[in-house]
Amino acid sequence: MLELKNIHKFYNHGTINEMCLFENFNLTIDDGQFVSVVGSNGSGKTSMLNLICGSIPLDSGSIIIDGKDIAKEKEFKRNQYIGRVFQNTAMGTCPSMTIAENMALADNKGKIYGLRMGKNKARLDFYREQLSQLGLGLEDKMDVKVGVLSGGQRQAMALLMATLTPIRFLILDEHTAALDPKTADLIMELTDKVVKEKHLTTIMVTHNLRYAVEYGDRLLMLHQGKAVMDYSGEEKKKIQIEDILGKFNEISIECGN
Numbered sequence: 001m002l003e004l005k006n007i008h009k010f011y012n013h014g015t016i017n018e019m020c021l022f023e024n025f026n027l028t029i030d031d032g033q034f035v036s037v038v039g040s041n042g043s044g045k046t047s048m049l050n051l052i053c054g055s056i057p058l059d060s061g062s063i064i065i066d067g068k069d070i071a072k073e074k075e076f077k078r079n080q081y082i083g084r085v086f087q088n089t090a091m092g093t094c095p096s097m098t099i100a101e102n103m104a105l106a107d108n109k110g111k112i113y114g115l116r117m118g119k120n121k122a123r124l125d126f127y128r129e130q131l132s133q134l135g136l137g138l139e140d141k142m143d144v145k146v147g148v149l150s151g152g153q154r155q156a157m158a159l160l161m162a163t164l165t166p167i168r169f170l171i172l173d174e175h176t177a178a179l180d181p182k183t184a185d186l187i188m189e190l191t192d193k194v195v196k197e198k199h200l201t202t203i204m205v206t207h208n209l210r211y212a213v214e215y216g217d218r219l220l221m222l223h224q225g226k227a228v229m230d231y232s233g234e235e236k237k238k239i240q241i242e243d244i245l246g247k248f249n250e251i252s253i254e255c256g257n
């Protein structure tokens, strides 16, 4: 179980530009849950992911996993059990390296002298087998540089790389936003497959309301650092895009938009 407890997060603390984003923010995510997170621009979605991953510090509060407070644990330590895929397809892969080298890099996440160790015959066969599951023919392009692949191919690789080693949490930060609609659909299908196969506890930030409705077993809407909608289980199954749009309109009117 992942718990965010009494989280306070300020930006530009103690300056004229001080902004309190989260004030006493609480969220509990059960093991195996797939949470879709939607919300207006600036509502705090990416900041929440950054706090969980340790990319930014919190001002007070706790981040608890199985009863242990990890709020002070460094980002590279959390990377051992948290995989993350970003909107920018270049961020999850190394464009100047080949597919095989990228796979070796992911395979040896957190280990010293990673790359050489991973490029032995048995591992290459393993990478090929893993790549073939994407159904994009990447297993036949092991020596091709990742930089020349299409955005969709690269994002599929980023997803595979983020989940290659055993992780518990998968963090998806608008990971389909830069893709054309057909490719985005493909990446979402792959995401769902990986999440189910590996039983990953998943938090997906998206601006695509259809994905938020269709995927996952919980839907959370953030607004100004607060959860204004939180549906799971049977309630989540009944949610329609119109329901979310209605809430969005309410929020916009509140903001004077």
Ligand SMILES: Nc1ncnc2c1ncn2[C@@H]1O[C@H](COP(=O)(O)OP(=O)(O)OP(=O)(O)O)[C@@H](O)[C@H]1O
Residues within 6 Å of the ligand: 011, 012, 021, 039, 040, 041, 042, 043, 044, 045, 046, 047, 048
């Ligand atoms: N490093 C930072 N320094 C100062 N303010 C920041 C910083 N990062 C985020 N903010 C502010 O915090 C608020 C929340 O930003 P965040 O990126 O978490 O929102 P978001 O919901 O992910 O937005 P979007 O949908 O536009 O990506 C915004 O007002 C933003 O300007």
